[in-house]
Every structure is written in C-alpha cells, then in structure tokens.
Amino acid sequence: MKLKSWLTLYRLLIRTSIRSRMQYKFNFLLAAVLAALIQISEFLMVAIVLHKFGAIQGWSIYEVGYLFAVMTLSKTLYRTFADEVHHLEKYLVSGDFDQLLTRPMPVLLALMPQNFRIMLGEVLQGGFILCWSLGGMMKGGQVSWTAVPSTLFIIGTGAVILFSIGLATATIGFWTTRIGELQTFTEDAARTAAQYPLSIYPKWMSSLLLIVIPVGFVNYIPSLYILRGELGAWVLAASAGVAIVCLAASLRFWRFGITKYQSTGS
C-alpha cells in the first residue's frame, strides 16, 4: 500500500471518529474541560509546594511546569495517533489481532487507525500549563521567543520516544499476553518521574530514566538547553537522534514479536 493512500485512509478514519464524537457535542466538551481540570490538580499539587518553598534543587515553578507540560503534550500526541498500541493487550486477549493480520498493510498501520482518540482535555491542560510557564519565563527574561519552535520540536521527538517505549512494551505481550502491569512501570511510572527534574533522583534512577527507559530525553535533557542554556544546541539534535534510534529498535523488536504471535482459541 502506498503512503498516499494510507494517508487518505487515515484521514477518513479521523473524520469518522470526530463525526461520531460530535454527535454529543455538549457531552464531549464538558468531558474535555473536566478532564483538563482533573489533570491540572496533579500539577497543582506540586505547584502549591513550589509556591510555598520556592524551588526544587534550583528548578523554579515555571521550569517544573514546563517539564510537566512538554511531557503531557508529547504523551497526548503519541496517544492520539497510537492509542491502540497502548491497548494491544485487548487485541491479544480477544484474538482480534487475527483480523489485523489479514489486512494488506503493515500490521502497525492497520492497528493504529482502529481508534483515533481526541484528547482535548489533555491538550487544554498541557497547552495551558505550557503557555503559563513559558509566559512566566519570558516575562522574567529567562527565555526568548526562540524557545517556542524548539519546544514544538521536542514535543514531536518526545512523542516518538514515548511511542517507541509503548511499542516495545506492547511487543512483550506477544510472549506474555498480559502487559498492563508492565505498562504501569515503563509508561506511567517512568513518564510521571520525568515530570520532575531528573537531578532530584539518586544516580541509579536518573540513569535508568535516561538509558533504559529514555523518558529523560523527552523533556529534561532538551530543557537544560532550551531553558537554561546549558550543554548546547546539539542537545536538540541528540534528542532527535535518540528518538530515531528508539523508533528503529522498537520497530525491529515489534516485527520479531509478531512472528511469535500465538492466536487464542483452537
């Protein structure tokens, strides 16, 4: 299948998905706003502490907000397009994965458009915190407007890194079928940990978050350069490099995993 016709197909699916959501416009908007508020409470929890004590290890409330928002937006981008990768277990348990294997296209491309998720709540929450923290830092003269394109860039590379981690974790499901518990570890816990500056953790843990589960490259490492001018512009290229390597490795692993797929039932 050619890339162009795949894109047409994907657009078709997005349109259908949006159309079916919009049947309940009010419900949809209310749900999005509620989701955003509820998720902001998580940040509020930390913001209150930072407001009271000033900074964690030299990281101001704006900087932590930035880390938080970039992580949220990267995750949102990943989950909008590839939510079904995260929910692969469902397909493995029910045997619905069989259907995808009969499609005349790469299995991953057949899997992803099964569900296009509109995560307006997360976009609102992440966007709000990002604008607030960048705005605060610009007013204080810490960063200039050049931070905006770099931020958009690292949200993109971050989404690729998170996608790769998610895909590699999901692939383990071809052996174990159940992956929920492992995902809590590699996706949820790791991502939450990287919402704070990695320097607060003991050495072994920050290395874990940079090397084994490289969530540190989503927000922390690039922000050292973008917000504080440390390291150098090469950091952005390095983040993109990490994203490409992760993607290639996880795709390879995925392709290998598929050959080990044991369909359920008789």
Added chain:
Amino acid sequence: MLYFTLASKAYARNLQYRGAHMVHNLASAMFGFMYACIWIGLGRDHPLGEYGTQGMVGYIGFTQAALWITSFISNGLGIPQAVRTGQISLDLMRPVHLFSHMAARECGQIAYQLLYKSIPIYLLYFFVFSLQTPQHGITYLHTAAGLSGAAYLSICLNYLIGVSALWTTESSWLYWGNHALINLLAGFFIPLEWLPGPLESLAWMSPYPYLLYVPTTVYLGYGNAFWLWGTLFWCALLTVLCLLATKVVRRKVEVQGG
C-alpha cells in the same frame, strides 16, 4: 455468615493474580519513591517545618502505602459495571441490602490489598528510607482505628459514586473527580497545613483529610488522636447518605423495570 463469605470470595479472587500484582507493586512503589525524592530535594534547601526531611519521607511512605486501603479501591465498588451489564437488577433482587452486600465484597478486596499491596510497599520504604516506628503502643491502636475508619469512608464514597451510574453514563468523571480531590485535599502529597488558607479550610469541611492525612499524622505522632472523632462523625453521616441513596435507587430501578 454471608458477609464473611462475600468478603473472602473477593479476597480469593485476587489471589490468583498476585504474581502480576507484585510487578505492579514495584511500579506503585516507584511513584512513592519519586514523591519522596521531591521532598528530599526540597529538604536540602529548605527546613520542612516540624516534619523535617526524614519526617516528610515517612509521611510519603505511609500515605503511599495507606492509599491502597483507603483510596484506590474498586471504582464505584463495581456498581457502574453492574449497571452497564444489567447485573444490578439481580443484585437488588437478593435478600441482602445492596449497600452491605457491596461493602462486604469490597472489604475482601481491601483485605487483599492490605496484605499484598500496602504491607509489601511499606516494608520496602521502611528498609529503603530507614523509617521510624511509633514509640507508644497506643499509637498503633489509634492508627488501626483511623485506617479502618478511612477504609469504610472510602467504601461509602465509592458507593455513592457507583450508584450515580444509574442516572448518568458519565459517572467515571465522578471517580476521577474523587481522585483529584484526594490528590489535593486528603494530604496525598502535601500535609494539609501547607495548603493555601482557603483550600485548607475547605479540606477540613470535607471527609477527605480523614482518608489519608489523619491516619498518617496520627501514626507519625504529629497528629491528635482526638481527630478520630471526626472520622467517626463522617462514617455515620456517609452511612446515612448511602442508605438513603439505596432507597432512591430501588425506586429508580423498579420504575425502569430493571
């Protein structure tokens, strides 16, 4: 002893997955570890009130373990799912009160989570952070009372969330809202006295502090055993609310014809 059977079945149902749950415990423990690291980081530059860094680490360790018996219990006691599948009309037909039926089942779940989640997680923190244990025996008694009350409060709150599923298909928002309130008002991450003034007063007008903050501070010796009367008050109030809600539910299901 019907209620005991219900509870022990719920407990036994979980036993078969305990291997996977241990992996999950590692991930859960990592969250607490992260929060503790934040406080340790803050503690390097700032004095942390009467708690001090070690005190705050103990605070996080205890709340993160207690969460699994007083906050993270079955979503709406499983009632929203029963409503979706239609199981609820069967449950209402049983010669047992819906509330006590659901509560007994959840007790088994909570007993399981106490043994296989809270205790292992707390033991882990205990050794990793070299935590202290209370000096007076009576403190254990007060803590046990506070935690039992908190578990019961949590059952009531989730019951109310659960029955709301009969009116709205969006009851999962209440569940998430409940989580958000636990984050902010129960002392999940910040001791209540450090909340901005209005938020602190708001918290004390709600049952949330009794879920985590009260048992934790009582255990750590910062709190006041007198607060347990508050736990008792909220338990009584929420029980009445749950019983009233059941009455309304019964009428509602009868009108709908199940």
Added chain:
Amino acid sequence: MIEARNLYKEFKTPVVREGRFSGIRTLFSREYRHKEAVCGISFQVERGESVGYIGPNGAGKSTTIKMLTGILHPTSGEVSVGGLNPHKDRRKAVRQLGVVFGQRSQLWWDLPVKDSYDILAQMYDVSPADKNQRLNQFAELLDLNEFWETPVRKLSLGQRMRADIAAAMLHDPELLFLDEPTIGLDVHAKVNIRQFLRTLNQDFGKTILLTTHDMDDIEQLCNRVMVIDHGQLTYDGTIPSLREMIGLPTSIRIKFRGAYHVPEDLDRRAHSHLFRVTGMEDDTVMIEANRTEVSTMEIIRIVGTWGEIDDIAMEEPEFEEVIRSYSAS
C-alpha cells in the same frame, strides 16, 4: 490455488505453578508445555474448488486456517496461496484472499455498515466505481439494504455475518476462507448465506475453504472434504467416498404390493451377513445394509423373493454420523 507442504505448528504455554508463591514462580519460570496443534499436514486446493475442512473441536482446524491466511507462523513447513507465501510476503498474499471468522467481526463496531465498506475499499485500493458495483450486487444477493445505515453493534448475528462476508469479498479476492460462517445462526440465515457462497463458487468461480460443525454446510456447499483429527489429515476426498469408506449402513424401506413373507430362518441363510431386518409394518419392511459389501441390485433380488415390490426408498446415513464414526475409528 492453495498449497500446504508439511505444515507443522507447536504451541508453547508456560507451565502454571501450584502452591505457595505460585504466581511469582510462574512469572519467572522457563518451563513450557508443548502442544502440537498441527503435525505435518499437506494438501493442495485447485482454483474453483469448494472444500470443507472438518474435525472435532481442538483438532487443529482454526490453527491450519490461521497459518494459511498468514496470521500464525508455522513452526515448520511451507504455505503458498495463489503462488505467494503468506508469511514472507504477507501484504501481497492477503490482497488476494478474503477471510471471515464466524466468531468475530472485521467491521468497525460503532460505525454504520456502509462506513466500514468505505474504509475497507480505501484499504484495499478498490476504486469507488468497483466498490459501488460490487456492493450493489452483494446488496441484492444478501439483502444488505435493510441495515445499510445501522451501526454494526446493533446488527443481529445473521445480519452481521452477511455484512462480514460482503466485506471479505469487497476487494474481489479469488480465494475465500471462512471459519465457522454459520455458527449460531437460525435456519433462514444459514440458507441465505449458503446460497450466496454457492453463487460465489459456481457462478463466479471463487475458491472456497470453510470450516464448520454444521454438516448441512458441507453437504450443500462442498465438493471435497478434508477431515483433521489430532493435528493430522485423516481423510481427503469426496463426500460419497468418505461415506463409503466408513460403510455406515444405508437404511432401505421396501414397500410390498399385497402380502409378503420374510423367511423365518433368515439368520441362517448364506446372505444373512449382507443386511438385517430392523422393522416390519403392514406393507413395509425396513432393512439396513452396508452398500460397500452388497449392491442395491443384489438386495432387490433377494427381497424380491419375499413378495411383489411396490416401491423402494433409500436413506443415506446422516453426514454427522459419518464424521463421528470416522473420528472414533
């Protein structure tokens, strides 16, 4: 059209530990139980054939189908479908086949039926003109119009199956695989679907391979049947010859005109092993004979000596019986 050479599939499942800490021990254990689902199957299917693939539950039917359609990778052996290997060249190979699983749908659960076809057409590069022309044809044969706008989750099982078969044929594949296509359907829906499959096979020359538990499917649709048991192909041939091989008794009703006389010493006569009398009514005698051992003419010759024959009716054994006794033997 289909060629399978020495297909072999083994499943590995971790051994579940018992007793204390069993959960954790299972998690880290490296012990596996090996189960051979399919052991060394070979066959060929020619273009235009309609093949029934049958056998008891757990015999390896679905596993074989899943290997033929590229879903499962065989432990060893080769598959070629329309000249392509569905494992090495999956994407090209699956383009020329349609697959229907009776137990699950390939349609989009919460979309109207017609939207699923739009997506599938896009996926298989079917031009709008072709799509419309085929759908019109299917709609007429399968009565799709009555639920065209209905979301798939609201369809009855029979409607869903019709919609699913049309979906599998939308890209006009030469080869159609069906796994239990009539499972759980009522008689009317079954008849409708069989009719459509017969049209596909006889009028459009499509090759069909189906698994089923319903022997009427096989009898009405298939000109060839393969029996699998314990992962091995135990029979491959036509239905009549399968029946003959097993030699289940054919029951024959003989109606006499006027009086008849069944010899009392029938058991002791020379031909006694050829048939036996199972019942007698006013003017009718029922006998059972094994037709691999005795011809119908021979029976008529003997029975003709008992009286004047008015009419003879023969009933072939039920197909389900055939399979049951074949698997048992």
